[in-house]
Amino acid sequence: MLDPVIHAQARLRIMATLAALAKGDELSFPRLRSTLDMTAGNLSTHLSKLEGAGYVRINKTFRGRTPATYLSLTTQGRRAFEDYVVQLRAMLG
Template sequence: MTAAGGLPELDPVIHAQARLRVVTALSTLREGDQISFPGLKDILGMTAGNLSVHLSKLEAAEYVEISKTHRGRTPVTYVALTRRGRLAFDDYMVAIRALLDTAGARPPASPDPSDPGA
C-alpha cells in the first residue's frame, strides 16, 4: 500500500516498536510452531502486562493466535504467528525497505559553505 506522496504505507498494527519486536520474534518460528508466553516474555525482556496488551492488539488484527491449555494442572499460554500475521510482516518488511530505498535515492545534500569541514 502506498501513502500520499508515493511513499509506502507502514502497517500501524506492526509499526509500534513493541509489536514490531513481538512479530519479529515470532517470525523466526516455523509456520505452525508456537512459543510459551513466558518464553516470549523472556526473549523480549517485556513485562507480562505490557506483552499482554500488545498481544491483544495483534490478536484483534488476527496476526497472532493465542491458545491456552494445561500441562498437568498448570495453565500454559502459547503464542503463534498466524499466516495472516506472517504475510502482514512480509508486506511490512517490503514497505520499510522501499521507504529506506527512497531515502538512499535522494541526491546528497549540498555542502554547507559555512561549515569549515566541508
C-alpha cells in the same frame, strides 16, 4: 504505508520474534516475555492488539494442572509482517 498495528516498537519486536519461528511452531508466553524483556502486563496488552488484528494466535491450554499459553503468527499475520518488511525496505531505499 506501514501497518500501524505492527509499527509500534513492542508489537514489531513481537512480530519479528514470532516470524522467526517455523510455520506452525509456537512459543510459550514466558519464553517470549523473557526474550523481549517485557513485563507480563505490557506483553499481554500488545498481544491482545495483535490478536484483534488477526495477526497472532493465542493458544491457552494446560500442562498437567498448570495453565500454559502459547503464541504463533496466523497466516494473515505472517503475510502482514512480510508485507511490512518489504514496505520498510522500499522506504529505506
